[in-house]
Amino acid sequence: xxxxxxxxxxxxxxxxxxxxxxxxxxxxxxxxxxxxxxxxxxxxxxxxxxxxxxxxxxxxxxxxxxxxxxxxxxxxxxxxxxxxxxxxxxxxxxxxxxxxxxxxxxxxxxxxxxxxxxxxxxxxxxxxxxxxxxxxxxxxxxxxxxxxxxxxxxxxxxxxxxxxxxxxxxxxxxxxxxxxxxxxxxxxxxxxxxxxxxxxxxxxxxxxxxxxxxxxxxxxxxxxxxxxxxxxxxxxxxxxxxxxxxxxxxxxxxxxxxxxxxxxxxxxxxxxxxxxxxxxxxxxxxxxxxxxxxxxxxxxxxxxxxxxxxxxxxxxxxxxxxxxxxxxxxxxxxxxxxxxxxxxxxxxxxxxxxxxxxxxxxxxxxxxxxxxxxxxx
Amino acid sequence: xxxxxxxxxxxxxxxxxxxxxxxxxxxxxxxxxxxxxxxxxxxxxxxxxxxxxxxxxxxxxxxxxxxxxxxxxxxxxxxxxxxxxxxxxxxxxxxxxxxxxxxxxxxxxxxxxxxxxxxxxxxxxxxxxxxxxxxxxxxxxxxxxxxxxxxxxxxxxxxxxxxxxxxxxxxxxxxxxxxxxxxxxxxxxxxxxxxxxxxxxxxxxxxxxxxxxxxx
Numbered sequence: 001x002x003x004x005x006x007x008x009x010x011x012x013x014x015x016x017x018x019x020x021x022x023x024x025x026x027x028x029x030x031x032x033x034x035x036x037x038x039x040x041x042x043x044x045x046x047x048x049x050x051x052x053x054x055x056x057x058x059x060x061x062x063x064x065x066x067x068x069x070x071x072x073x074x075x076x077x078x079x080x081x082x083x084x085x086x087x088x089x090x091x092x093x094x095x096x097x098x099x100x101x102x103x104x105x106x107x108x109x110x111x112x113x114x115x116x117x118x119x120x121x122x123x124x125x126x127x128x129x130x131x132x133x134x135x136x137x138x139x140x141x142x143x144x145x146x147x148x149x150x151x152x153x154x155x156x157x158x159x160x161x162x163x164x165x166x167x168x169x170x171x172x173x174x175x176x177x178x179x180x181x182x183x184x185x186x187x188x189x190x191x192x193x194x195x196x197x198x199x200x201x202x203x204x205x206x207x208x209x210x211x212x213x214x215x216x217x218x219x220x221x222x223x224x225x226x227x228x229x230x231x232x233x234x235x236x237x238x239x240x241x242x243x244x245x246x247x248x249x250x251x252x253x254x255x256x257x258x259x260x261x262x263x264x265x266x267x268x269x270x271x272x273x274x275x276x277x278x279x280x281x282x283x284x285x286x287x288x289x290x291x292x293x294x295x296x297x298x299x300x301x302x303x304x305x306x307x308x309x310x311x312x313x314x315x316x317x318x319x320x321x322x323x324x325x326x327x328x329x330x331x332x333x334x335x336x337x338x339x340x341x342x343x344x345x346x347x348x349x350x351x352x353x354x355x356x357x358x359x360x361x362x363x364x365x366x367x368x369x370x371x372x373x374x375x376x377x
Numbered sequence: 378x379x380x381x382x383x384x385x386x387x388x389x390x391x392x393x394x395x396x397x398x399x400x401x402x403x404x405x406x407x408x409x410x411x412x413x414x415x416x417x418x419x420x421x422x423x424x425x426x427x428x429x430x431x432x433x434x435x436x437x438x439x440x441x442x443x444x445x446x447x448x449x450x451x452x453x454x455x456x457x458x459x460x461x462x463x464x465x466x467x468x469x470x471x472x473x474x475x476x477x478x479x480x481x482x483x484x485x486x487x488x489x490x491x492x493x494x495x496x497x498x499x500x501x502x503x504x505x506x507x508x509x510x511x512x513x514x515x516x517x518x519x520x521x522x523x524x525x526x527x528x529x530x531x532x533x534x535x536x537x538x539x540x541x542x543x544x545x546x547x548x549x550x551x552x553x554x555x556x557x558x559x560x561x562x563x564x565x566x567x568x569x570x571x572x573x574x575x576x577x578x579x580x581x582x583x584x585x586x587x588x589x590x591x592x593x
Contacts, residue, residue, distance in 0.1 A: 015399035015400050057445065064451040065548050069547065164591065167557070169557040170514075171515060191587050
């Protein structure tokens with residue numbers, strides 16, 4: 001185009017018309033909008049990249065917490081006389097005052113249980129110092145109770161779906177705060193951490209060793225499960241636990257040895273006191289007061305940003321969104337023979353919900369776990 | 378000049394102006410008004426949203442670092458100390474407020490009972506006038522009596538005070554177990570930390586037993 005045509009009117013002493021001016025302004029505006037768009041995109045990419053680094057950090061920390069306390073689980077079993085009904089010693093049997101139980105959360109947690117497994121056990125974690133409200137004691141918390149390193153505690157992990165309002169301090173719960181930061185109903189990995197002085201495990205009146213009803217026996221953690229549970233991580237959709245056990249493959253009772261193979265439990269369950277409620281059988285007597293050698297822990301973790309978006313896409317209905325997640329896990333991880341299939345199906349279904357997630361796993365070796373099986377005692 | 382002639386001249390000038398097609402005052406005013414309106418609209422929202430962004434960014438960073446501190450304690454199986462620094466801003470723009478933090482591994486204990494620290498990073502500074510809300514209701518750790526320190530350590534280059542908490546290798550902290558622990562970040566006011574909770578704030582809730590961090 002001929003530039004002179006545009007410059008000519010100016011030379012004539014004429015200015016721009018309003019239309020010309022508005023046109024140039026709008027062109028400028030469009031350019032600025034485009035530039036702003038580029039800047040915003042770059043920023044988004046940057047923040048995504050930064051977020052990627054810290055992604056699932058919370059879930060990874062949670063997996064570490066599970067691993068570290070589970071690996072310390074203790075049974076403190078010893079051999080004692082086996083007595084007949086008349087009280088006469090007839091042999092030896094393993095005894096313990098502890099209990100390791102791993103199984104479907106619906107069996108162990110009761111109401112509000114989510115998909116997958118839960119586990120409860122004892123470990124020397126040295127958690128104490130709540131004397132203020134301990135039964136029979138009005139004494140204040142003692143500072144020295146923080147250093148009881150080998151003090152045994154009842155401990156456990158399970159997944160719970162609930163509101164975060166419970167865990168918020170007062171000022172984050174009022175009306176203006178909940179408008180700014182709406183209630184978050186999420187799946188959380190919960191840690192049951194019972195202060196030692198609250199334990200009824202060794203109580204004579206409780207008498208765990210004489211219990212024959214599982215429901216009663218589990219009271220050692222169920223009685224104060226809610227009171228002593230705390231969230232470890234948010235957006236843990238499910239926890240899948242595969243306990244391994246040392247199974248006898250070859251027995252030579254004449255020579256007094258047996259060959260064992262460490263295998264995953266076919267039903268995702270391990271109970272060291274199963275003989276008390278289901279009687280002695282090959283499995284229950286091989287697990288009697290013996291910890292599993294290892295447990296495969298898998299956490300299905302999502303990210304808050306992604307889960308928040310997912311809830312928004314589900315019509316802002318937390319509960320409906322959660323139900324869809326539950327449906328994904330429904331009937332899954334019940335039989336180990338289907339493990340691979342369940343894994344693929346669950347990953348496919350969660351991806352189908354548009355959730356950004358990761359299945360984090362770790363094989364936890366229990367230091368006092370059992371790797372051998374004695375020939376029938 | 379007669380009145381008639383004057384009128385004629387004025388008319389002539391008007392005609393000439395119309396032919397020249399330059400701006401009239403009204404046209405110019407319209408343009409300026411439109412521009413002013415646009416600028417005002419942009420100007421009103423940009424700094425506020427930038428500040429909110431910055432506050433959010435700082436809070437996310439702090440939350441991630443507190444998460445990292447727990448992970449560090451677990452991974453390396455050492456106690457980890459998290460310190461929050463209170464110091465005035467160097468240029469004299471801000472008063473003595475909690476505007477920095479640092480994470481340290483505890484590698485041992487000196488004969489006087491003090492921990493031997495190994496800082497994993499340099500002191501992280503909250504920039505852009507972001508500080509921790511001073512009222513212990515909103516930043517519970519600040520109810521602790523601060524320790525005076527500096528100017529040689531923590532590379533802040535000045536004397537400072539700090540409050541801290543410990544994370545044990547299992548993720549447990551030495552924070553009071555039954556109270557809820559929260560850190561609230563706000564923007565600094567001319568008088569320092571705002572007295573009441575401002576409309577714009579970010580809070581980080583920390584579980585004292587599991588070390589779990591939740592950002593609001």
